[in-house]
Amino acid sequence: MKKETWNGIDRAKIKWFPTINYKKCIRCLACVNFCTHNVYTEKNGKPIVANPNNCVVGCTGCDGVCPQKAISHPPKSYLNNLAKNAKPACSCGGKCKCK
Numbered sequence: 001m002k003k004e005t006w007n008g009i010d011r012a013k014i015k016w017f018p019t020i021n022y023k024k025c026i027r028c029l030a031c032v033n034f035c036t037h038n039v040y041t042e043k044n045g046k047p048i049v050a051n052p053n054n055c056v057v058g059c060t061g062c063d064g065v066c067p068q069k070a071i072s073h074p075p076k077s078y079l080n081n082l083a084k085n086a087k088p089a090c091s092c093g094g095k096c097k098c099k
Contacts (some may be wrong), residue, residue, distance in 0.1 A: 006057040007086040014082065016074060017052030018062055024070035031062040031071055 004011040018031070018039065025047065032040040032047050039062075041050040060073045 007083050009082060009086050011057065012053055014057055016057045016079065017055040018049055018071045018073055020047060020049060021070045021072070022046075024068045025066075026068050026070075028067060030065045030067065034062050034065045 006014055020031075027045050027047070029042055029045075029047055032042050037051075037054045037056060039049060039051050039054045040047050042048070058076075058079055063069075063071045063073060
């Protein structure tokens with residue numbers, strides 16, 4: 001299986017995934033029901049970030065579905081800095097379809 005990358009960076013090295021503030025969370029599970037990438041699971045009626053690397057890099061969709069604003073992601077500046085320092089995955093400068 002091909003290793004998943006983002007801008008030539010191994011996805012497993014990118015710290016992009018949701019964080020749940022359980023002091024705000026009302027256990028409505030809107031995040032679990034919204035995310036189609038299996039990032040969340042439910043355990044004892046509570047949402048859990050079970051598969052953080054399944055989160056699509058740059059996606060913050062679940063933040064907006066939480067009625068209590070209990071979900072957050074790193075700032076977009078984190079990704080901007082990663083992208084600035086990323087090296088192309090191949091010698092063509094990233095313009096080919098070999099990724």
